[in-house]
Amino acid sequence: MGQEASLPPRRRSFRERMDAVPAGEAHDSARGGGESALSQTASHPLTQTSMTSVGGLRAFDTALRVNDTGEIRIDDHVARVSMGASAGEREILPLPLELAQDHHLFCVGASVEDDELEALAVSAWDEAHWVAPGRLHLRGGVELSGPWSLPVNVRGELGLGADLTSAWVLECEPMRGARVPEELRGSDRWAEAFPEGLPFGTEYQVLLVLERMARRLAGALRIAGSGRIIQPDPDSAVSLAVYTPRWLGPAQLAEALSSAFPEVIDSRELIGQDAPPQTRREAAAERELRSVAPELSDELREVLARDRERAEDAEQVVDGYALLTPIANQSMMMIEAHQVERAPHVLRWEQWAQGAVIEYRLRWLPKGQVQIPEAIVTRSERLERMRSIRDIESAATIIHAITGGAVVDEDDFLVSLDDSIDADHSQFV
Structure with a gap:
């Protein structure tokens, strides 16, 4: 690979991604390319109340709405709501403690x-x-x-860290179950956060998504009542998936x-199934992997065995497979x-996703x-994880450059990678 392509990719925020779109290039592909007066005056694609295709950067003048009977209809007259200045330019009021104590908070930097x-x-x-x-508005009656x-x-009173400088108040009707037994409170983060009764229904579903959002944005949740802080490690989302209509053997x-x-x-090659003849490089790679094969867990061997069962004979079409490679130092x-x-x-909203979709996870x-440690505490563990993130993003960049489609993280949010196609990969496109 060339020197430029060997640089580790970087996951870009949605803000960076949308700012990179030249002004006036957003178009309405859902309506035959026609651009309405509203779309022409919108200052930013993501400040519109209509759905934005964050994968293809396409702005739509229509919005989908579900009526009382469950029928989906298209609303062509959706008012745009301007959010005004960016967070760095506007003045926002301090959060009243009484309001903070009575509601769940979504806190960010x-x-x-x-x-x-x-x-x-x-x-979501x-x-x-x-x-x-x-x-x-998030979903039926729930708003931030x-x-x-x-x-x-205020942060001191709420037990929040210095990196969390702003908060969104969750307005959601509480839905709670029975009181959590004392002996079970330490076994689950939600049981610790809701000792008087676990949330269920809409409240629980919304909190699960907000927890995923907090991991993506390096934020946290503060739970009303108990004051429990749920702050996922943003670097814990290591694995990625590429979704595309194109199959690679x-x-x-x-x-x-x-x-x-x-x-x-x-x-x-590691589980004894016949495979096509190897090249010298593949044989060397097999010897390297066989040297670490005894260290593989029984759970990983079961995963590989399932992949083997899903694959047919080498002469026929393979409908599922797995590749392995060493990455970082020990992973x-x-x-x-x-x-x-x-x-x-x-x-x-991606048209290609309506047909056959291939996942490269x-x-x-x-x-x-197979199991990732719940806590990465030592410096060497963190360095290993960061090196692994870099290698996984590099591999995802290569696959995405060949197959197209979209890259999604562990929380099912889109990932934008800074990628480039070098001569070694262009032959596959």
Whole structure:
């Protein structure tokens, strides 16, 4: 690979991604390319209440609405709500403590913009849209209002870290179950956060999505009542998936990856299934992987066995396979390729996602283990994870450059990678 292509890719925020779109290039592909007066005056694609295709950067003048009977209809007259200045330019009021104590809070840092919050909400919920400046509707009767500033004295009262400078108040009717037994409270984060009764229904579903959003935005949730802080590690989302209509066979994918990952090998080589004759490079890679094979967990071997069962004889069409390669210093990456019944919800407006969709899932296997440790505490563990993130993003960039489609993270949010196609990969496009 060339020097430029060897640079590690970088996951870009939605703010960076949308700012990179030249003004006036957004178009309405859903309506034959016609551009309405509203779309011409909209200052930013993600400040519109209509759905924005965050994958293809296409702005639509229409919005989908579900009526009382469950019928989906197209609303051509959706009012745009301007959010005004960016978070760095506007003045926001401090969060009143009484309001904070009575509601769940979604807390983020100073760099998070409103349109990033909206983009993630739209990724998860069909109904998500701005209903007024500072009021983001999520789903039936549930809204986020804000942002409110979190000055030092307020953060201290709420037990929030200094990196969390603003908060959104969740307006959602509580839905709680029975009181959690004392002996079970330490076994689950939600049981600790809701000792008086676990949430269920809409409240629980919304909190789960907000937890995913918090991991993506390096934010946190503060739970009303208990005051429990749920702050996912933003670097814990290591694995990625590429969704595309294009199928690559195991030999073709291994060849595409070989320049960056010379030790990549078909997993069938490790479990005794016959495979096509090897090249000298593949034989060397097999010896390297066989040297670490005894360290592979029983769970990983079961995963490989399932992949073997899904694959037919070498002379016939393979409908599922897995490639393995060492990454970072002590980790491995498994790339599982197979067809899925449906693409993630975030891709629901992509036309290619309505047909056959292939998933290339790139999994991090720390020290050959399927289960990722819940806590990464030592400096060496964090360095290993960061190196693994870099290698997995590099592999995802190569696959995406060949197949097209979209890259999605563990939380089913879109990932934008800074990628380039060099001469080694252009032959596959």
